[in-house]
Amino acid sequence: MGPHPAVAAIRLAVRRVLHDILTDDEPATPRPAPRRTGAYTGGHRAGHEPPSSPLVLVACSGGADSMALASALAFEAPKLGIRAGGVTVDHGLQPGSDARAGEVVLRLRELGLDPVESVAVRVGRTGGPEAAARDARYAALDAAADHHGAEAILLGHTRDDQAETVLLGLARGSGIRSLSGMAAVSGAGGRYRRPFLHLDRQTARKACMVQSLPVWDDPHNADPAYTRSRLRHEGLPALEKALGKGVVEALARTAQLSRDDADALDAWAVQAATAVRDATGLLECAKLYALPPAVRRRVLRSAAIEAGAPAGSLFARHIEEVDRLITGWRGQGAINLPGKVVAQRQGGRLVIRQG
Numbered sequence: 001m002g003p004h005p006a007v008a009a010i011r012l013a014v015r016r017v018l019h020d021i022l023t024d025d026e027p028a029t030p031r032p033a034p035r036r037t038g039a040y041t042g043g044h045r046a047g048h049e050p051p052s053s054p055l056v057l058v059a060c061s062g063g064a065d066s067m068a069l070a071s072a073l074a075f076e077a078p079k080l081g082i083r084a085g086g087v088t089v090d091h092g093l094q095p096g097s098d099a100r101a102g103e104v105v106l107r108l109r110e111l112g113l114d115p116v117e118s119v120a121v122r123v124g125r126t127g128g129p130e131a132a133a134r135d136a137r138y139a140a141l142d143a144a145a146d147h148h149g150a151e152a153i154l155l156g157h158t159r160d161d162q163a164e165t166v167l168l169g170l171a172r173g174s175g176i177r178s179l180s181g182m183a184a185v186s187g188a189g190g191r192y193r194r195p196f197l198h199l200d201r202q203t204a205r206k207a208c209m210v211q212s213l214p215v216w217d218d219p220h221n222a223d224p225a226y227t228r229s230r231l232r233h234e235g236l237p238a239l240e241k242a243l244g245k246g247v248v249e250a251l252a253r254t255a256q257l258s259r260d261d262a263d264a265l266d267a268w269a270v271q272a273a274t275a276v277r278d279a280t281g282l283l284e285c286a287k288l289y290a291l292p293p294a295v296r297r298r299v300l301r302s303a304a305i306e307a308g309a310p311a312g313s314l315f316a317r318h319i320e321e322v323d324r325l326i327t328g329w330r331g332q333g334a335i336n337l338p339g340k341v342v343a344q345r346q347g348g349r350l351v352i353r354q355g
């Protein structure tokens, strides 16, 4: 008898991604032999694979999604000659979080992963609490991947997470880049992979259940103080009640369509950014005016970032103001942007530079 359908589904999802990783031309990071220093905490399979075989890490919180992911990685990786390891990040935000991280390490080792590491991080205060924890987590995962020379890091985001991301973007009035949610491949050199982006959360949970994998339910996920938690427990169920089942799937489809559109517009904007410059490299207002607004806004945004405006602080309202120098010109003064960048119209040219 074959595995339970939920287990078969998670394994297939991981197998596909591992196959992609193996057939990628460029490795995300060089492949040194595994080191046994510092935070490295090797398990019982040490030395099982030749040191030069590629290593793939799973980022595991101990929750159902990433535990299911870890189990599928442990099952599929050896068949492809890949070493499978794991990292759990201790955000230090709850009492006893270090003990929980220790437990996750044990569970990952029991699955046969090696190396397995727990990394404690200090969560900063920039942005909201969720954003600060995320920044600290990704920095720690990047460092762990560099330390171990890992080819890729697998994340357990599901189709439900994707639907939530799209809804959050819609509610903020974001553009299609934001509505395109999370990419299946992201990060420097494409090191982050999300094999479960097309699977629902229930499948991951079921796979853990039938494999008797203990999972940890993060109390933050049920805490109504967090926007995402309210969306998960109140917003999406209400939408499904009003619009019928299939909302999550439809939102995930919106994400994919938006991603394709956003990619096409970005590519158009890259070409346009060259075409609208004069011989000295300044932006020509008449040529900018002739561009479709979606392309023009992208050109202006890239020009502001090139001039030194931090991408994370550059919002739609900033770009709209700069855009009005082109489409609603009535002699306005200079526009101040984040990062001390100034946008100013000088004759028929738009000058964006650090002031």
Ligand SMILES: Nc1ncnc2c1ncn2[C@@H]1O[C@H](COP(=O)(O)OP(=O)(O)OP(=O)(O)O)[C@@H](O)[C@H]1O
Residues within 6 Å of the ligand: 058, 059, 060, 061, 062, 063, 064, 065, 066, 067, 087, 088, 089, 090, 091, 137, 154, 155, 156, 157, 158, 161, 218, 221
């Ligand atoms: N503390 C952590 N340590 C390592 N990886 C993490 C941690 N928290 C989240 N991740 C990674 O990010 C993914 C998304 O996490 P998030 O908390 O947003 O979603 P989730 O649906 O609650 O996932 P999970 O059920 O795995 O906790 C996880 O599946 C995991 O791969």
